[in-house]
Amino acid sequence: MSCTEREKLFGYAQRLLEPREEHEVRAHLESCPTCRAAAEEYRKVDTLLEEWTPLEPSPSFDARVREAVEPSGASRSLLGLFGFPGLRWMAPALVTVLETMGGEEEVKLYQNLFMLEDYDLLAEFDLLSELPKGETKVDN
């Protein structure tokens, strides 16, 4: 090999070469201090990069992922409850809750929707998703 074959030197430093090429480079390095220094530098870069260690996610990360893939908070528990046909009688009570929390305008907005039939649609409403966890009991 010649001194100009930097890519081969890099391959040697990264152990990417076939045995025959590796032998060829090793033989060249024995007699060429410049290439030896260059190969050593690639190894040093490799070692240096290892100082950038993995980075931990923030404490809320896992919960955010779970919530994104499978909403399971207040909205899920409240809406899951209404998924049972026997509990759909609670719909008017929900309207009362909405009136209390969101006001008349909010209720008008929701009343014309078939909201209790469609979980995906309901999950879009911020007001519902903001209900505290386990807030499924409704006073009538």
Add this chain to the structure above:
Amino acid sequence: MDQDLDLMLRVRAGDSASFEELLRRYRVPLVSYFRRMLRDPALAEDLAQEAFLRVYKARARYRPDARFTTWLYRIATNLALNAIRDRKEISPAGGNESSDGEAELLPVVDSKPTVEQLLIESHRVWLIRDAIQALPENQRIAVILHKYQELDYGQIAKILGVSVSAVKSLFFRAYESLRVRLEPLLKGGLI
């Protein structure tokens, strides 16, 4: 069979515990990947979350025709590239990135770490981060995926849609740039 692939097949079959296991295994690698690709930690976490969400949403269509990590990092890389292009994230040194993703090699001395950044990482790590993030997109992806995420050249080639020899060439060019940019640390005799 690849254990991750087996887990993903279980997720496809509706086993939520297997998704939890994938989350446990890849939460740090994915967040680290995005934080290495981008300079905004909050955005990095949002994208990692989005990557998990896409994995979950695609579970029914999942086909085990490649290693799980190839699939996962292809999703992650697409998200990262879209974010970079959307937010026009270019090299911290202000290097101009051309349409083919090649950035000019500019000195890093123009960018300075903020006090906040230095509180969370040493100056050496900051220099390394800066040098990697100044690489052109494809070189940056190749280095991060191989060096930090431990993907082999074949996997990276599939993700980038190029040949294995092209990946090796990207890797070589990246190291040439890094050698120049990290010279103060390399010559400092601290390694």
